Amino acid sequence: MRPATAADSPALEAMILARSSWLEHRGMPSWRASAQDLAGQAENTDGSMWLLVADSPERIVGCTTIQQQTPPWGWTEQELAEPADYLYSTITDPADREHRPGTIIALWAVDRAAREGKHWVRRGCMFPGLVRYYETQGFKLFHEVQRTRNRIYLMGRRAETIEELPQLFNVG
Numbered sequence: 001m002r003p004a005t006a007a008d009s010p011a012l013e014a015m016i017l018a019r020s021s022w023l024e025h026r027g028m029p030s031w032r033a034s035a036q037d038l039a040g041q042a043e044n045t046d047g048s049m050w051l052l053v054a055d056s057p058e059r060i061v062g063c064t065t066i067q068q069q070t071p072p073w074g075w076t077e078q079e080l081a082e083p084a085d086y087l088y089s090t091i092t093d094p095a096d097r098e099h100r101p102g103t104i105i106a107l108w109a110v111d112r113a114a115r116e117g118k119h120w121v122r123r124g125c126m127f128p129g130l131v132r133y134y135e136t137q138g139f140k141l142f143h144e145v146q147r148t149r150n151r152i153y154l155m156g157r158r159a160e161t162i163e164e165l166p167q168l169f170n171v172g
Contacts, residue, residue, distance in 0.1 A: 076131035
């Protein structure tokens with residue numbers, strides 16, 4: 001994992017469009033309309049977007065964005081008081097599904113949060129299928145919130161060091 005840079009935007013957009021095609025082929029909503037904007041997050045100088053890359057030659061396998069604060073809606077005051085990272089815009093290349101890049105990214109985030117003294121890693125999603133998938137990564141559903149037209153499922157996992165993480169990084 002490494003921070004994204006502005007130079008990553010074109011390859012990142014191509015990866016997002018590949019995932020969008022994969023989703024659309026299965027009748028699911030995609031990021032196609034916002035692919036350029038999402039890839040543009042790589043240009044943020046705050047280093048909030050991270051990339052999972054494969055070596056030889058380097059190519060983007062996945063991305064996630066980490067906020068240092070949990071969005072305030074949907075969480076209790078007590079939950080918001082606990083140090084946490086918040087993941088969003090986690091997208092992976094469907095060509096690498098067999099390596100489980102989404103799980104690698106999630107476990108890396110859990111480990112990173114623990115090493116930085118955070119108590120939690122949180123995330124939200126809009127689809128029950130993603131809730132089930134994130135549960136396989138050790139996340140627990142905490143809240144369901146109705147936001148305008150969308151129901152948001154808010155999830156969390158305690159931060160902890162992941163000893164087997166180095167072995168998981170044999171992607172691509």
